[in-house]
Amino acid sequence: MGDDRDIIQLDVEGSERRKSDGRRRIRLTAREREELKKRNLAAKAMEMLLERSLMIPEIAEELGVSQDLLARTSIDDLDLRQIIVKQAVQMFLDLDTVRSRKQIAAELGLTVWQLKILLDTDEFAQIYDDHFAQVTNDPTVRAVQTKVIEELLPKAVKAIDDILNDPKAPPTVRLKAALETMRLSGIKAASPVASERQELSEFLSSHNIVQVNVGEKEKVEVIEGTIKDT
Numbered sequence: 001m002g003d004d005r006d007i008i009q010l011d012v013e014g015s016e017r018r019k020s021d022g023r024r025r026i027r028l029t030a031r032e033r034e035e036l037k038k039r040n041l042a043a044k045a046m047e048m049l050l051e052r053s054l055m056i057p058e059i060a061e062e063l064g065v066s067q068d069l070l071a072r073t074s075i076d077d078l079d080l081r082q083i084i085v086k087q088a089v090q091m092f093l094d095l096d097t098v099r100s101r102k103q104i105a106a107e108l109g110l111t112v113w114q115l116k117i118l119l120d121t122d123e124f125a126q127i128y129d130d131h132f133a134q135v136t137n138d139p140t141v142r143a144v145q146t147k148v149i150e151e152l153l154p155k156a157v158k159a160i161d162d163i164l165n166d167p168k169a170p171p172t173v174r175l176k177a178a179l180e181t182m183r184l185s186g187i188k189a190a191s192p193v194a195s196e197r198q199e200l201s202e203f204l205s206s207h208n209i210v211q212v213n214v215g216e217k218e219k220v221e222v223i224e225g226t227i228k229d230t
Contacts, residue, residue, distance in 0.1 A: 042077040045070060049083050056084075056109025071110050075117060084108060085123045088115065089131045 019025050028036070044063060048054045056074060060067040074080045091097075091104045099107070105115040118124055163169050163177040 038073055038076070041065065041070065041073050042080050045074065046077075046080050046083070049080070055087075055107065060109065067109050068111075071114055075110075075114060081118070081121070082123050082127070084110075085118055085121065085127050086131075088118055089124065089128050092128070093131055093135050095135065 041063070045056075045059050048059045048062070054062070056070050057067055060070040063070070074084050087108060088104060091099055091107065101115060102112055105112045108115065110118070160177045160181055163174055164181070166174075169177075
């Protein structure tokens, strides 16, 4: 037991295992045994993922280990994590099947929380961006975009036009249609506060007044270029 608690000291090339007193360490510590088990498990999982395209649940069952252990090992191992991330990205961007996060996590053999951890990694961001660029160039996607532009967009525009010209349409509905038209046209509604401030600034400038601080409840009157409280 005492040997297991000794601190491992590796030499320059990492080939020697020494105890704290300099003697060669022959037996593995508990930590080393666990680390080697994880490495072996990750290597076997990697082989089965690449050569047989199996998922974590299938691999865990075949290797006789818990799915949770294999999932945690996959997240910790860089190479294995990248493969799992690629699988997740393909599911998120699947053109034929829409899956929820819970469904994707279940298919990957992860918990929803473990999937969230993967989504926050740099690997996911990079792989997602690369795969998304490929998906948008897919002929199926371009065909859908063409259909939307050629067939559905004119109908959408006509629907908005009908609402705006219908005197019986509720005011709120007509307002939403008008705002949507402005949004699609790239027109942004001016900020009332910004507009009023601009008008005030121009007015003061025209009367040769440089600056004035006005409280919310105060009223001012401009007389011959001067400001007077009322």
